[in-house]
Structures are given as C-alpha cells and as structure tokens.
Amino acid sequence: MNSKNLLSGRGAQKNPRNRFLQYSHETRDDFLEFCNLEGEQAHSLKTEYIPIFPKTIVNKVNSPDVGMAYSMNPYQGCEHGCIYCYARNTHEFWGYSAGIDFEQKILVKKDAPQLLEQKISSKRWKAATIVLSGNTDCYQPAEKTFRITRKCLEVFLKYRHPVGIITKNALILRDLDILTELGAHQLIGVNISVTSLSERTRRKLEPRTTTTKKRLQTIKKLSDQGIPVNAMLAPIIPGINSHEILQLAETVSDHGALSFGHTVVRLNGAIGQIFSDWIKQRMPDKADKVLKQIQDCHGGTFNDSRFGIRTSGEGKIAKQINDLARLAKQKYFKDKMFPKLNTTLHAQYKDGQMKLF
Template sequence: MDPKPYIKGRGAQRNVHNRFFELSHDMRDDFLEFCQKEGEEADNNKTLYLETFPKTIVNKVESPDVGMMYSMNAYQGCEHGCIYCYARNSHEYWGYSAGLDFERRILVKKEAPKLLENQLKKKSWKAQPIVMSGNTDCYQPAEKQFEITRKCLEIFLKYKHPVGIITKNALILRDLDLLKALAKDNLIGVNVSITSLSEDTRRILEPRTATIKRRLETVKILSDNGIPVNVMLAPIIPSINSHEILPLAKATADHGAVSIGHTIVRLNGAIGEIFTDWIKTAMPDRADKVLHQIESCHGGSLNDSRYGTRMRGEGKIAEQINTLVKLARHKYFKSKGMPRLNIDLHEQFKDGQLKLF
C-alpha cells in the first residue's frame, strides 16, 4: 500500500503543524493501513464552510511594497488550493493548519456587506480604493453559494466608492452588470492572476481554479466591456513557469489586458514545508532543482521577508526573470497602464444618494 497517495484536486498534500499550537496531529501509516483493511475513509477530503463574526471588514495595509492601502476579505482560507499561496500562513491565526485545512476549512463572513456599508458611511472615512482579495480570492467556489462579493459590489456602487478585485476565477463574469456600472465612473480595476499557459501546470499548481482558457476569456470579456484589467503573472517559479513570461504577456495583451505585474515566488512561514512536500510528490524529477533555484533568488533561503527585495528577489535567476518581465512590458504594453480610480464621488454619496446641497 502506498502510505501517501497523491490527493487529487488539492494543492497541499497534508496538514502541517500550527506554530501556535503545542500539540500536533499526524496521519500515521498504521492508521491508514487500518482504514484500508476496514474499508473506511481515513479522510473524506470534503470542504467545510464555517461562519465567523468579525467586528470590522476593511483592513489598513501596512506593507509598503504590496501596492494597496486598504483590503477586505469575505472569506478566510481558499478552496482554490494554490500550493504557493502566501495567505496560507494566516489560517494558523484561526486555529487551523496552513496545509489542507486552508483549502478545506473556509471561514465565511456573511456580515461583510453590512460591515462594509458601516465603514463607507463613517464621517471620518476618506475614499481610497479598497481591494477585495488582498488575502484570499473573493470569487473562490464559496462565492457561488454565498454571493457575499456581489453584495459588497452593490454597496460600492451605491456609495460610488472605488474598489479593486484580485481573482483567478471566471465567476467574476456573473457580476458583469455591476462591474460595468462601476466602470462608468472609473470606480473599478480588476487584476486577473494567470501563472501559466499549460493546463497540466495549472492543475497541479492551482487545482480548483478556472482553466487558463476561461481566464483569458475573462480578461477579454472584461476588457471589451470597458473594465480595465491588469494580469498578475504571479508568482514566477523558476523551472516551472519562468520560461512562459513572454508567451503569457503576449496572450494577455492579445486578450485586452492593459498591464502586467509579477512577483518571484517566496515560501514564507509554513509554506516552505508545504511546497517542499508537494513538489517532491507532484514533480519528483525536478524537485531539488526548483527548490535550489528558489533559494538562489533569496540569498540561500526559500523565503526573504525584507521589504523591497522579497517580491523581486536577488541573484542571477531573479535578475533574468525581472529583465524578461521588463522586456515583456516594453514589447506588449508600451504606453498602456491601469487608470487611477476615482476617489472624488464618494463624499457626495455618503448617505447612499447624491447630495444636492
């Protein structure tokens, strides 16, 4: 019996220890053998949605190199299961593992629209773009059931407040009516994440995300409807998708994107252990090569937490990646860029309708 079969449809292949817990849970081989003999499931691999009750929903972003001032997240944890996701570590604060728990224990904030409206109505609030999905994808599978993101977009539209979206799910097209209405007043900017043109790569890196074809179609449909789209080629992982930078840039430009962004993968916190375990199972033939090349981008470590260098890396491989992205921008996005969102309308609509006097 293979004591550790590959879990299809998931990124992480196990739960790792939560650094805030003294005790840990381990799936032992003798237990797996017992379950096989008894015809029982050791793990049913199902996703659970758990409601949580935050007091606020808008977060001020302190990191100087993230590119946003405020963010909000309707969900904690993400069923997309992207193996490299930096947000995995945040699940430990909720008492769960950054591994499989991050993908299978999704915390749902049903009160998010109400909390957002309360924030936008405050006399002290001055409009600045609020980015949905600063941590986890606001259009992950849970959104199809709970529609929290759509309700929040209705609030942004009601109060004429600028909003940014980061997603890799074509479900965003469900809300095209609201996005078009926001775009009329330059209140919306969308960032679509596309990390590869290969479906084989996408399936193991990002197992429950929209296909590459659907994501490119999403970029085109949004762009054709006057909604500005930036494509995030992120993260770039040496020897996995680093060779695709120019083809990715061309494909996104051909589908109407006005700009691209990128980061070089960094495996901070528990993600280093999760990624290492995953790649040795999913890509055993190149695991050591990839891990060593990631380390070469971060001074011999899988992670670099220094502001200014953590996103772009250092060394020859990082320099080659950053140069290719610069070349791609010059070749396919010259004289293009995302517009600055409108922050001037909100004050007139703070009570939900236009102030005449």
C-alpha cells in the first residue's frame, strides 16, 4: 500500500489473518491501485456498532503485573485506533481481525449496567475496585451514543462501590457530576493516558483520540474537583516518544496528576505485524531503527510474555527508559501519592440503600 492508499483517520491499514479462523480475506495491491486510479475507497471507513449480550460483565484479572483485580468493558473493539493497542488481539476471539476490524466493528454491551448491578449486589460479593476500560476505552466515541459508561457509574454510586477508570478521551468530563459525588466518598480513581506532547505524533499513533491539550485540561479539571488522577505515560516507544519522558512527567504533574505509570511497548500477537506495516508507511525514515530498538527491549523479539518483565523490558534501551521514569518520579512526584479507594461503604448499601442499623 502506497501513501495514496492510506486509510484516513485509521490506525491499522490492513486486516491481518485471524489465527483462530480457517479462511482469511486478502486485499491485493493491484485492487488498491485500481481503487486509487478510479478515485474510490477500497475500504469503508464507517464504524459499525454490533450489540452483543454477554452473561457476565465483571472479569477477574489474574495477571500479577497489571495493577487491577477486576475489570469491565462496556465495549469491545475501539474506534480510537491506537496502533500499539494490546487489546487488538482480543478481537480475534470474537471472529474479527485485530487490524481494521478492531477499529470499525465495535461490540456494544447494552446490558452492562444491569449485569454490574447483579454482580455487586450479590451477597457473596465483597467490595474491590472494578476498573472500567481494562481492555478497551469506556469513553470511546460509541459512548456519546450509548451512554453505557455513565449508567454504570450511576450503579457504582448507588451501591457506594469503588471504581477506577482508564481513558484518553475528554468525554469523561461529561460525567463530572457523578464523578464528583463518587470522589466525595473516595470511591473513584481516574487514569488518563498521555502518550506524547506532540500533536503530530499523537495523530499518527492515536488517530481518533482527544488532543493532548484536552487531555491535560481533563487532568486539571478532575484534579480541581478533588478526583485523584494517575497519568498513564504509556506505552513508551523507543525512537518515537522515549525522549519525552521527563517533559511528560513534569507536564502532567503541573496539571494535577498525583502519580504516573509507564510501560515499554511490546507488540504481542498480531500487533507486531500491524505495527510494522503501519510504521513503514507512516514513518518510513525511522521504521527500521524503531523496530530494532523495540526488539532490543524484548530479547530480540517484539514480545516477551514473562510477568514482571513484559511491560518493563530488558537491555540497555529499556534500562534507559525505566531509569528516566524513576528520575521523573523523584523529581516531579516526590511529595505526591495516589490514594487507596474506599471499600468500607459498600456493605451498608448492598441492597441499594443505606441500612439504619
């Protein structure tokens, strides 16, 4: 695919084969060239929303280095189109590709609020923070239409149950009224992803996300309302945003973030192919260097699945990244601390209203 055939507003430029399916669909270069000559789009850019009806919505997280015990995802697939997204591989479980399909075929769980209420009102359930967006962003564009995340937050507030949120979309400010109430009881913690201070880089890496400026404004507005914010400076990609670590940390701290986390990019599963194809088209002058540096962080491959190492990487480049992150925390977050969320109120509200005795 040449530059004339690039899909505008999308991250992935192809649909790699689904490893679970016997057959695959291939878009040939001669077809793409024909479409280019005829002035036609080879692929529809329209997003498709597909309702699905899972039996449960809260997932127990067994990975020891993820930093959460439970997660839930109102949507599968994500229109943001972040090229590095680890969640792309999960779309293959639904029969789709981790490439363009992940960004265009969004699976919508309209029953999520009801399933959540069933879960946390159960007599056997003990309060533990449930994180919205453990996989895909709960404030992606679909939320404007379906408002599932807002309805889930109403359930969390009703039962005084702690909830975490991971997002890179300023749409979260729409729900500031509920978030403020949750914050008053120390029931909410928000993680805002900030990958780069460069809009040019942000548009390439994350084509349909909120601008960096709006994300920083979001951190400030949430922090000003007493809602604790952790900035996710992730992933750090050597040769693309690795030089920004100190400046990123200083900037999010200045806007009110109480802490930050980072990961060294890893391209597991189909993402290695998707990312390699993307960078050779979007950043051809530095593609080989970046891909080699990523491999240098994971023992010569794009991915290392070992717990404790897979997100931090190994080798000289990974050490430089992790050393910079430690320095940034000492320099800009020395006297800051992200609070633990309150798990003591939920038992009193198990039936949806506070018990008097």
